[in-house]
Amino acid sequence: MDKLDNQGIWTYLQEKFGERVGIIGEPHGLLTISTSKDDIIELLSFLKDDEKLQFIYLTDITAVHYPKQQKAFAVVYHVHNLYRNVRLRIKVFLEGENPTIPTATSIWHGANWMERETYDFFGVVFEGHPDLRRILNMDDLDVFPMRKEYPLEDPNRVDKKDFYFGR
Amino acid sequence: MSKVTLAEAPPGVEGAGFFATTLDKAIGLARANSLWPLPFATSCCGIEFMATMGSTYDLARFGAERPSFSPRQADMLLVMGTIAKKMAPVLRQVYTQMAEPRWVIAVGACASSGGIFDTYSVLQGIDEIIPVDVYVPGCPPRPEAILDGVLKLQDIVKNESLNRRNTPEYKALLEKYGIQTDNG
Numbered sequence: 001m002d003k004l005d006n007q008g009i010w011t012y013l014q015e016k017f018g019e020r021v022g023i024i025g026e027p028h029g030l031l032t033i034s035t036s037k038d039d040i041i042e043l044l045s046f047l048k049d050d051e052k053l054q055f056i057y058l059t060d061i062t063a064v065h066y067p068k069q070q071k072a073f074a075v076v077y078h079v080h081n082l083y084r085n086v087r088l089r090i091k092v093f094l095e096g097e098n099p100t101i102p103t104a105t106s107i108w109h110g111a112n113w114m115e116r117e118t119y120d121f122f123g124v125v126f127e128g129h130p131d132l133r134r135i136l137n138m139d140d141l142d143v144f145p146m147r148k149e150y151p152l153e154d155p156n157r158v159d160k161k162d163f164y165f166g167r
Numbered sequence: 168m169s170k171v172t173l174a175e176a177p178p179g180v181e182g183a184g185f186f187a188t189t190l191d192k193a194i195g196l197a198r199a200n201s202l203w204p205l206p207f208a209t210s211c212c213g214i215e216f217m218a219t220m221g222s223t224y225d226l227a228r229f230g231a232e233r234p235s236f237s238p239r240q241a242d243m244l245l246v247m248g249t250i251a252k253k254m255a256p257v258l259r260q261v262y263t264q265m266a267e268p269r270w271v272i273a274v275g276a277c278a279s280s281g282g283i284f285d286t287y288s289v290l291q292g293i294d295e296i297i298p299v300d301v302y303v304p305g306c307p308p309r310p311e312a313i314l315d316g317v318l319k320l321q322d323i324v325k326n327e328s329l330n331r332r333n334t335p336e337y338k339a340l341l342e343k344y345g346i347q348t349d350n351g
Contacts, residue, residue: 133340136288137252138252138255139250145288153285154287154291156295157285159280
């Protein structure tokens with residue numbers, strides 16, 4: 001594979017994983033694929049270690065909350081091929097109120113804090129993570145604030161009348 | 168030579184070779200003109216405070232010559248900037264480490280009310296955790312505003328009881344915040 005373009009990557013991944021990976025789209029030219037939580041670690045290891053793909057760098061792990069979907073949480077991985085400057089996004093949709101997914105710290109040590117942050121804000125539990133506790137919010141926070149059901153504004157404030165804000 | 172301005176003497180009885188006033192007023196005058204500031208700066212208000220301490224605005228003119236970076240040797244806590252809820256216990260500990268008498272100035276919108284950061288992670292004003300004497304508005308306030316806040320605090324210091332720490336009102340205030348008052 002001389003040129004590592006989206007079409008080439010997708011064909012190559014389909015040869016290897018078949019039905020276990022799906023395609024979501026190419027927004028802004030960024031190939032976005034999906035997989036399941038049973039296959040994510042195998043997929044990430046393959047992306048990192050394969051001689052053609054060489055997605056050696058984990059840019060980010062985060063999550064998205066889609067409260068109206070049945071699979072309400074998506075964990076999003078961004079990986080980067082630093083040799084050819086090619087990026088790839090992988091989404092894993094998860095079910096349930098307390099979603100779980102295997103940890104990626106076995107592949108990248110850098111995943112440690114990213115997974116802690118994702119746990120901190122979305123409550124996604126990364127199974128096998130060596131030290132899964134809050135990283136940015138205060139320790140005694142009892143909610144996962146980036147979930148859509150929690151208001152952005154501080155609920156303890158009494159001086160803020162909706163009237164003055166046109167609500 | 169520039170003219171040296173002396174602090175205005177408190178009201179009292181003056182005669183040949185003596186001047187009598189109350190101890191409260193004399194001590195208050197000394198305290199007000201020697202406030203040792205403890206800057207607790209977390210964001211842009213802190214930058215304005217640097218200008219306030221600099222030669223153009225020169226906070227030292229008002230007796231706040233020595234910024235103290237140990238809370239135990241400071242009188243005046245200046246909280247400048249957004250205080251995240253995670254930071255709140257730290258700020259509270261700094262306040263409790265200060266010796267009496269102690270005063271607090273909340274500089275800027277964030278320290279006074281949370282400012283634009285009306286969000287789950289930011290303290291909506293430091294008066295949720297520690298008592299505040301003077302609020303300085305602005306986002307960030309200009310150095311003149313910070314100086315005005317310090318002068319307002321000087322007025323408070325000059326006119327309050329020498330023994331404020333033992334008054335029932337003050338103790339009740341601290342107890343409302345859950346801060347120990349063990350000084351007799």
